[in-house]
Amino acid sequence: MVMTEAALLALEHQLLWAALALGVAFGAIAQRSHFCTMGAIADVVNMGDWSRVRMWALAAGVATIGFNAMVALGWVKAADTIYAAPALLWLSMALGGALFGFGMVLASGCGSKALVRIGGGNLKALVVFAVLGLSALATMRGAAALLRVATVDQLQWTLPAGQDLPSLAAALGGSPGQRAAALAALVGGAMVAWALARREGRSADVLIGGFGIGGVVVALWWVSGVMGHVDEHPLTLEETFLATNSRRMESFSFVAPLGYVLDGVMYASDASRRLTQGMVLVLGVVIGSAAVALAGRSFRWEGFRGVEDTANHLVGAVLMGVGGVTALGCTIGQGLSGLSTLSLGSFIAVAGIVAGARAALRWQVWRLERMA
Numbered sequence: 001m002v003m004t005e006a007a008l009l010a011l012e013h014q015l016l017w018a019a020l021a022l023g024v025a026f027g028a029i030a031q032r033s034h035f036c037t038m039g040a041i042a043d044v045v046n047m048g049d050w051s052r053v054r055m056w057a058l059a060a061g062v063a064t065i066g067f068n069a070m071v072a073l074g075w076v077k078a079a080d081t082i083y084a085a086p087a088l089l090w091l092s093m094a095l096g097g098a099l100f101g102f103g104m105v106l107a108s109g110c111g112s113k114a115l116v117r118i119g120g121g122n123l124k125a126l127v128v129f130a131v132l133g134l135s136a137l138a139t140m141r142g143a144a145a146l147l148r149v150a151t152v153d154q155l156q157w158t159l160p161a162g163q164d165l166p167s168l169a170a171a172l173g174g175s176p177g178q179r180a181a182a183l184a185a186l187v188g189g190a191m192v193a194w195a196l197a198r199r200e201g202r203s204a205d206v207l208i209g210g211f212g213i214g215g216v217v218v219a220l221w222w223v224s225g226v227m228g229h230v231d232e233h234p235l236t237l238e239e240t241f242l243a244t245n246s247r248r249m250e251s252f253s254f255v256a257p258l259g260y261v262l263d264g265v266m267y268a269s270d271a272s273r274r275l276t277q278g279m280v281l282v283l284g285v286v287i288g289s290a291a292v293a294l295a296g297r298s299f300r301w302e303g304f305r306g307v308e309d310t311a312n313h314l315v316g317a318v319l320m321g322v323g324g325v326t327a328l329g330c331t332i333g334q335g336l337s338g339l340s341t342l343s344l345g346s347f348i349a350v351a352g353i354v355a356g357a358r359a360a361l362r363w364q365v366w367r368l369e370r371m372a
Contacts, residue, residue: 005234008242011227012274015243018223019277022216023284026252029216030116030285031292033209035059037331038104038113041357054194054201056335058210059217061191063340066218068184071166072177076225080241080249082328083343084164089328091155092148093345096327097334097352098359100255103319105360106312107132110331111254111320115282119289122302124309128317129258135321136259148326165342183342217251217336224277225249245276251340253333255324257282327352 003011029035033055040052070076078084104110107128109117114132117125138144161167165187166179174182195201195210228242228249244250245260257278264273293299304310324330327349329338335353338346 003230003234008230008234011230012243015223015228015277016275016280018227019220019243020280020284022220022223023281024288024291025284026112026213026216026281027116027119027285027288027290028292029209029212029288030112031119031289032296033205033212035209035213036109036113036116037335037353038109038357041354042105042361045358045361049200050198051200051203051206052209054196054198055206055209057191058195058201058206059212059214060336060339061188061195062211062214063217063336064188064191064342065184066214067221067340068166068180068188068342070218070222070225072181072184074177076221076249077176078164078166078180078341078343079162080225081337081341081343082246082248082250083334083338083341083346084162084167086159086162088157088159088163088345089153089155090157090345090348092152092326093328093334093348094352095152096323096325097349098356099319099323100327100330101323101353101356101358102360103316103323103356104331104353105357105364106316107320108313108316111258111324112252112285112330112332115254115285116289119286119291120293121299124302124304124313127304127310128313128320130262131314131317132255132321132324133258133262135318136255136325137263137321139322139325140256140259144322152326159344163344165344168344180342187342213336217332217340220251220277220281221249221337221340224251228277243275243277245278250277251337252281253278253329253337254282254285255321255330255333259321323356 035055036052037056040056043049043052071078111132114125114128118129139148161170165183166176169179172179224241224244230240230242233240240247241249260276261279261282264279267273327334329349331353334346334349339350
């Protein structure tokens with residue numbers, strides 16, 4: 001049955017409100033639990049503390065199990081996301097991830113952390129947001145996009161069945177849903193088991209952050225992939241997913257959406273531009289974070305300490321914008337949403353992010369030692 005334009009518009013409004021609510025939940029949970037991928041890596045490198053890595057692993061495991069449970073039920077398909085496309089841009093994923101990882105250390109956190117920090121009163125994060133968004137737009141549509149497409153994007157492997165592990169494992173037999181359920185139980189279950197294996201992984205913050213963040217990622221997959229799915233759009237007569245920038249099903253990601261927010265603000269009078277789930281998520285995260293910060297009396301204004309601090313955040317924001325678009329996602333976009341689809345490219349991107357972050361942390365230690 002073809003939906004009318006009025007019905008589509010009403011559904012889009014429902015999708016946007018649902019995405020806003022999930023964004024608020026994400027911001028509140030991240031502020032309450034101190035969920036931060038950069039902080040998790042820094043804790044391990046600098047102090048040997050694995051608590052926040054276990055929180056991140058728990059979130060990734062929950063997201064993986066939840067997404068693939070929906071695949072097994074026939075509700076969604078990994079092929080309908082940007083992560084499981086046949087073209088595996090392996091160099092873009094690796095290099096983009098490394099640039100993003102290095103940049104997030106310089107900028108004191110990734111894109112999602114910048115939004116959470118804005119909600120807590122951090123003005124440095126507001127600058128990171130603006131610069132990250134502009135550099136993301138330049139890498140999607142501007143001069144950096146021309147360079148990206150002409151260089152790293154040229155090196156790719158084509159996987160006809162798709163790059164998600166259930167598709168790659170077709171030779172093992174079984175239906176796509178059965179393979180998705182089995183691999184999710186194996187990979188996602190291993191992440192959850194590892195996260196909860198030690199006492200440090202069973203603290204209140206870890207459980208709230210892990211189950212909470214992983215849960216909202218799954219919830220947004222359902223909103224976008226089930227609630228927002230239209231078999232036949234009345235104007236294009238094609239299958240589509242409403243209120244997304246890619247016209248595919250989407251979950252949380254915080255690189256391109258920051259650019260789209262800036263683009264929307266600058267060209268708000270252009271009637272052809274519409275709000276998308278990614279854009280309202282940005283607002284929701286800030287609202288949720290601010291609510292928790294104000295309720296817990298942790299809200300405080302914070303600015304740059306000096307020229308070097310400013311320069312680090314500016315350079316870090318640029319690297320995150322360029323790297324995040326090149327890698328098709330960030331610590332949340334690839335690290336949680338992408339990994340939940342069991343995409344091979346997401347594993348490559350996450351490895352690049354971790355390597356870049358470790359390199360930046362070692363570089364910071366080296367600089368401090370030289371200055372001592």
